[in-house]
Amino acid sequence: MDATPASHPILSCKAMTCEMDSVSGPLQILQDINFSLDTRRALGIVGESGAGKSMLIKAIMGIAPRGLRTKGRIELDGQDLSALKPKQRAKLIGRKVGIVFQNPMSSLNPFVQIGRQIEEAGCIHLGMSKAEARSRAIELLSFVGLPDPEDCYNYYPHQFSGGMKQRIMIAAALICQPDLLIADEATTALDVTVQKEVLDLLQTIQAQRQMSMILVSHNLGVVAGRTDEILVLYGGNVVEYGPTSEVFRNPRHRYTEALLSAMPAMDQPAHTRLRTIPGQPPNLANRPAGCPFAPRCPSAQAKCHEVMPAMSAGVHPSHRFACHFPLAEIAHVQ
Amino acid sequence: MSSDIALNDEIILEVRNLSVSFSRGGKEMKAVDDVSFSVAAGETLGLVGESGSGKTTIGRAILRLLPDANTKSEGAVRYKKTYLNTLSSTDMRHMRDRLQMIFQDPLSSFNPRRNVEDIVAEGLVIQGKPASERKSRVEAALSAVGFDLATVAGRKPHQFSGGQCQRIAIARSLAVEPELIVCDEPVASLDVSVQAQVINLLQDIRENRNLALIFISHDLAVVKNVSDRVAVLYMGRIVEIGTGPQIYERPAHPYTRTLLEAVPVVDATRKIEPDGKRTVMPSRNRPQGGCAFRSRCPRATQICAETVPAVTPAPRGQMVACHHPHDEPAPGMAVRTQR
Ligand SMILES: Nc1ncnc2c1ncn2[C@@H]1O[C@H](COP(=O)(O)OP(=O)(O)OP(=O)(O)O)[C@@H](O)[C@H]1O
Ligand SMILES: Nc1ncnc2c1ncn2[C@@H]1O[C@H](COP(=O)(O)OP(=O)(O)O)[C@@H](O)[C@H]1O
Ligand code: SF4
Numbered sequence: 085m086d087a088t089p090a091s092h093p094i095l096s097c098k099a100m101t102c103e104m105d106s107v108s109g110p111l112q113i114l115q116d117i118n119f120s121l122d123t124r125r126a127l128g129i130v131g132e133s134g135a136g137k138s139m140l141i142k143a144i145m146g147i148a149p150r151g152l153r154t155k156g157r158i159e160l161d162g163q164d165l166s167a168l169k170p171k172q173r174a175k176l177i178g179r180k181v182g183i184v185f186q187n188p189m190s191s192l193n194p195f196v197q198i199g200r201q202i203e204e205a206g207c208i209h210l211g212m213s214k215a216e217a218r219s220r221a222i223e224l225l226s227f228v229g230l231p232d233p234e235d236c237y238n239y240y241p242h243q244f245s246g247g248m249k250q251r252i253m254i255a256a257a258l259i260c261q262p263d264l265l266i267a268d269e270a271t272t273a274l275d276v277t278v279q280k281e282v283l284d285l286l287q288t289i290q291a292q293r294q295m296s297m298i299l300v301s302h303n304l305g306v307v308a309g310r311t312d313e314i315l316v317l318y319g320g321n322v323v324e325y326g327p328t329s330e331v332f333r334n335p336r337h338r339y340t341e342a343l344l345s346a347m348p349a350m351d352q353p354a355h356t357r358l359r360t361i362p363g364q365p366p367n368l369a370n371r372p373a374g375c376p377f378a379p380r381c382p383s384a385q386a387k388c389h390e391v392m393p394a395m396s397a398g399v400h401p402s403h404r405f406a407c408h409f410p411l412a413e414i415a416h417v418q
Numbered sequence: 419m420s421s422d423i424a425l426n427d428e429i430i431l432e433v434r435n436l437s438v439s440f441s442r443g444g445k446e447m448k449a450v451d452d453v454s455f456s457v458a459a460g461e462t463l464g465l466v467g468e469s470g471s472g473k474t475t476i477g478r479a480i481l482r483l484l485p486d487a488n489t490k491s492e493g494a495v496r497y498k499k500t501y502l503n504t505l506s507s508t509d510m511r512h513m514r515d516r517l518q519m520i521f522q523d524p525l526s527s528f529n530p531r532r533n534v535e536d537i538v539a540e541g542l543v544i545q546g547k548p549a550s551e552r553k554s555r556v557e558a559a560l561s562a563v564g565f566d567l568a569t570v571a572g573r574k575p576h577q578f579s580g581g582q583c584q585r586i587a588i589a590r591s592l593a594v595e596p597e598l599i600v601c602d603e604p605v606a607s608l609d610v611s612v613q614a615q616v617i618n619l620l621q622d623i624r625e626n627r628n629l630a631l632i633f634i635s636h637d638l639a640v641v642k643n644v645s646d647r648v649a650v651l652y653m654g655r656i657v658e659i660g661t662g663p664q665i666y667e668r669p670a671h672p673y674t675r676t677l678l679e680a681v682p683v684v685d686a687t688r689k690i691e692p693d694g695k696r697t698v699m700p701s702r703n704r705p706q707g708g709c710a711f712r713s714r715c716p717r718a719t720q721i722c723a724e725t726v727p728a729v730t731p732a733p734r735g736q737m738v739a740c741h742h743p744h745d746e747p748a749p750g751m752a753v754r755t756q757r
């Protein structure tokens with residue numbers, strides 16, 4: 085878990101903001117996002133549906149829906165993406181970043197042999213020869229754990245189960261030997277046992293290939309124990325950001341804490357009443373002036389409704405949260 | 419106490435030797451294979467297992483909601499004194515006053531053009547209840563799920579969020595005042611905070627009305643919270659059934675342990691070490707002999723390949739279908755504090 089001295093940021097976002105027009109006026113989809121991910125580290129991005137997790141990834145990758153206005157600075161491996169021409173940017177992202185989405189069926193073409201689909205990015209971005217791409221694809225199919233990779237190369241997507249299709253997507257994401265692998269809800273549609281296998285695979289690959297990884301999930305359990313840092317999104321804002329173990333051990337933001345207590349726990353007896361979070365996430369067309377969580381927060385005071393809390397650090401300097409009245413710091417037990 | 423029997427004497431539902439086969443493209447696939455369990459009044463039975471293990475099929479078989487065309491069912495389903503599987507379809511319709519089912523995706527079970535109050539009244543119309551009684555029952559059902567009839571009247575399903583739609587679906591089941599509801603993944607598509615509301619709601623209703631629930635879910639933490647007893651399904655068979663504590667603290671079947679180990683828990687102190695396990699799902703169309711779990715089982719021996727394990731009582735009282743059941747506490751379950 086210690087940062088290796090040689091590490092430097094593979095990805096960083098500074099003051100990133102995304103806006104989009106809608107019938108009810110401009111939507112503030114993401115507000116003032118700041119984070120930085122070092123090489124060989126894993127970041128978890130969590131938040132409930134609509135929090136902005138996928139939009140954040142899409143905006144970074146330059147695949148956001150038409151009409152999304154992105155401001156701020158995004159740096160990939162030290163290069164400012166906004167300074168690049170669209171073609172150069174796509175090429176850089178294509179080579180440096182591999183991505184796996186939730187639904188493999190919508191990412192895989194049902195009429196094309198999976199081997200060819202895996203090769204595609206390699207041929208486009210690295211200019212690999214046909215033979216070279218083919219042997220890489222077969223190597224990767226075996227690497228992600230598909231039996232008989234040479235046969236699998238010729239199969240079509242429908243011949244695989246959900247978990248296997250997700251492995252194929254991972255293979256496709258690895259063809260350009262990316263420095264950063266992003267998995268957006270990549271295991272959400274899978275059974276727990278298969279989910280565990282795919283998460284284990286991602287983690288193994290990350291370590292073996294010395295990559296950085298971003299795991300996006302609405303399920304806090306998925307990122308726990310598998311990431312170094314986590315970023316908690318609420319209504320388009322980062323509300324808490326820090327070392328994963330710190331944030332789970334001692335959540336400081338009231339929303340993070342509420343989310344954790346709403347989850348049924350394996351060590352609670354049957355029929356334990358769960359804590360709920362009354363109300364709804366903020367309306368992005370008409371955000372409250374102060375803390376976005378204020379209308380639902382049991383600890384909100386007048387200030388919370390008026391002033392947007394800034395990110396500040398606790399005793400652990402890299403554990404940051406945006407709350408006027410945070411939860412108490414728990415002393416470290418040695 | 420052996421735990422295939424319900425926790426108290428007042429058994430309202432008894433499923434005996436239920437098997438369901440589907441024919442697909444000339445092949446026959448046994449989706450549910452010789453399943454037996456019972457449910458008492460006011461009790462919640464959790465049904466867990468992987469996708470395709472037969473959970474939904476069992477629920478639909480109980481309520482006779484399976485397609486007739488390619489389905490073959492065997493066994494007996496008794497609700498109190500009535501054998502449901504031999505009822506005429508008219509008599510079965512009347513039984514739906516007492517037995518209801520709710521689904522994972524409530525929106526797809528709603529007619530999008532109908533008002534909420536008409537959706538909730540659907541079961542009452544089928545029962546032929548007079549309009550005045552319908553109105554008061556709809557109002558009561560909506561209020562049980564936290565809605566006020568006056569404020570939601572006239573609104574269409576698409577004007578509600580996923581969690582609200584699930585509450586409307588629950589209200590629709592409650593309106594007919596059932597004694598048992600089969601809930602098929604009722605919170606799977608909901609966010610954590612909304613999931614907590616719906617779970618609490620189901621628990622309140624269960625308590626206030628002495629309602630029995632069959633709660634189908636692949637989320638073992640949710641099932642632990644809501645269930646009195648839990649049945650674990652693997653490829654159409656019950657491999658283990660027992661009380662919550664038996665299943666979660668001393669799981670006897672290796673598959674139950676595999677499931678429990680895979681649950682993604684929030685544990686600040688645990689760093690997960692990936693293991694390289696690869697699941698190879700055996701074919702359903704050409705079942706292998708012996709124990710269906712053996713290709714994935716770390717404890718498998720020769721006898722597992724030869725003989726299908728019968729369901730027998732395990733040392734801790736639950737029923738288990740395994741030649742080499744575990745008897746030690748589940749690793750980490752006692753020490754694993756979630757937060
Ligand atoms: N109408 C049908 N015709 C043919 N096969 C079916 C039919 N309904 C279900 N099956 C098959 O029966 C098996 C059990 O299905 P079932 O829906 O009961 O699984 P489940 O445990 O509820 O899974 P999930 O967690 O994915 O909902 C699966 O292999 C499924 O493909
Ligand atoms: N194509 C789109 N057009 C307009 N709004 C969108 C679009 N996609 C997403 N949004 C909105 O952006 C917000 C964040 O969405 P998203 O990033 O998909 O959330 P998450 O992945 O966290 O569930 C939501 O309010 C969503 O409704
Ligand atoms: S700033 Fe105020 S409203 Fe927001 S989370 Fe903290 S206490 Fe609650």
Ligand code: SF4
Nearest residue numbers: 709712715722740741
């Ligand atoms: S019967 Fe044998 S193969 Fe089957 S679960 Fe038990 S030990 Fe494993």
Ligand SMILES: [Mg+2]
Nearest residue numbers: 137138139269
């Ligand atoms: Mg998303």
Ligand SMILES: [Mg+2]
Nearest residue numbers: 473474475602
């Ligand atoms: Mg199902």
